[in-house]
Amino acid sequence: MSVPVLSVRDLRTHFFTRAGVVKAVDDVSFDLAAGEIMGLVGESGSGKTVTGFSLLGLVDAPGRIVGGSIKLNGTELVGMSQRGLRARRGREISMIFQDPIATLNPMLTIGQQMRLAMEAHERTSRRGADTRAAELLSQVGIPSARERLGAYPHEFSGGMRQRVAIAVALLHRPSVIVADEPTTALDVSIQAQILFQMRDLARETGTALIWISHDLAVVSSLASKLAVMYAGRIVEQGPTATLLRDPRHPYTAGLIASLPATAEPGAPLSQIPGTTPSLLSLPKGCPFAPRCARASDVCATDPALEARGDRAWRCFHPVGLSEGAVS
């Protein structure tokens, strides 16, 4: 594997609320190579979005990164000044959000917003900026881009707005883009278009993508590797194909079994019993144990991350391995 552009080790982001400490991200580690696409999958509240915000140094109070390391192009981001972080946001790492209606400023034209993002990192003439903005907009699939620079967000459809947001994120050709469910709010047909466009753009520009989603089906068509999050932790990670074919963690197995594509037509979809635990009152040991059919007494202690080759999981009773592997 080549030198990673992004290397996250033991990242912990906690929220210090009145009700207690919420360990939204607890011990998350992964590497990302240039141009690689990683899917970050999990239910709502599993810590995927907070992981994304942590990477950009944009965790809002009362949350903060309490430990671990984030190395972007070899530079440590944890503990870096706001100034240093700002200089990297948008240029080396940027982010796209779920709801394109809420992300763009309704009172500024597309051109103005793209110019602001450009001026954040370099001095440009107005004409130069417009030319570049128009170029990027047509690259993300917006027709007659030059004329549309003067348009306001409300004159665009949801899909078009998300393309504009993608163009803003791509402006400075960052090494990493964190895409936080960018297609969830869109029509299915638009969703597919944007998905594959993003994949091609990442390939062309060498930008690595972290694609955050609750939808395993969407991510698996895109990402070369997957990380599955549960209650603030990555419970399993590995190459997409092997992980889908042969999951180790019971939670991953449950997610795969509940995909409509894997079910027999007409048969009810299988589901994982129970609900995600509150991060305020996590059960002792493995947080998935209460919902897990394979749980035993040993699950009351914390399972360590077990690494085998290019895969890793956090389970005492992994699926598809003989029980004898763990005593």
Place this chain on the structure above:
Amino acid sequence: MLGFIIQRFLQAVVVMAVMSVIVFCGVYAIGNPIDIVIPPDATQEIRAEAIRRLGLDRPLWEQYFIFIGNLLQGDLGRSFVYNIPVLELIGGRLPATLELVLISVITATVLGVSLGIYAGYRPDSWLAKTIMAVSVLGFSVPSFWVGLILILTFAVNLGWLPAGGRGDTVLIWGVPWSFPTLDGLAHIVLPALNLALFKLAMMIRLARAGTREIMLTDTIKFARAAGLSEGTILRRHLLKLISIPIITVFGLELGSTLAFAVVTETIFSWPGVGKLIIDSIGVLDRPVMVAYLILVAFLFVTINFVVDLVFALIDPRVRHGASA
């Protein structure tokens, strides 16, 4: 846009017509000006002659239609007391109120919005807490009391600023103004401060509430994720996003302060229209009261219209009539 303007114009005409009826009847109901205008020792003939000359012998509806007829020809009547055209009387006083009110409302807005944005941006800092505490004072302490305290402190005890009057004035377009002279400015400071305090408090609260709300939105997060500096985010994104309620309140405050700066003008003996209307009510000078209140209605209608136009100017969604 043209349809919108025409519609607003028709609305304005209706509002003004209704307002004129209410004002006319209301003023008619509060007392008989004859008893005040005509000396008690006047003979019966002089008395009857005066009543006829003022047109007070006619029934109310006839007086109203004479008034409307004159109004449409640009004549708002003559003051019973000063015996000069009402327009001239009000026109002579308006500049004093105008400069006082503009200075105080604009200062309150600029300062209030800046402080409010700061208080909303760093809500936990001690400075933000101080700002909010002061704004509570601005809301709750009565204006007349603040005026008296200001005079007592800065005029009587410290002797830094004059307690009343307009000071030296300069004639521009044939009317006297205080703001171009140093002495005039010194006279404006205290009454302007007195008027501004409440508005300042309101602007602080508005800007703070807007800022706190907007700073949590994805728009701001997205701008941050693109690497924009906090200064740019506040200036280019936030300021526009919180501007709508601020402009609304600015318009309303401008109108109501222009019309009813009465308390402050009285305390600081500022010869503006507020003082004129209070004096006119005291002597039941009907033409002045009626004309003044109708002008006030006109003022509000105009300001609201301008505010709507400004909305359309700054918010593209209003301009394009979209509902996004």
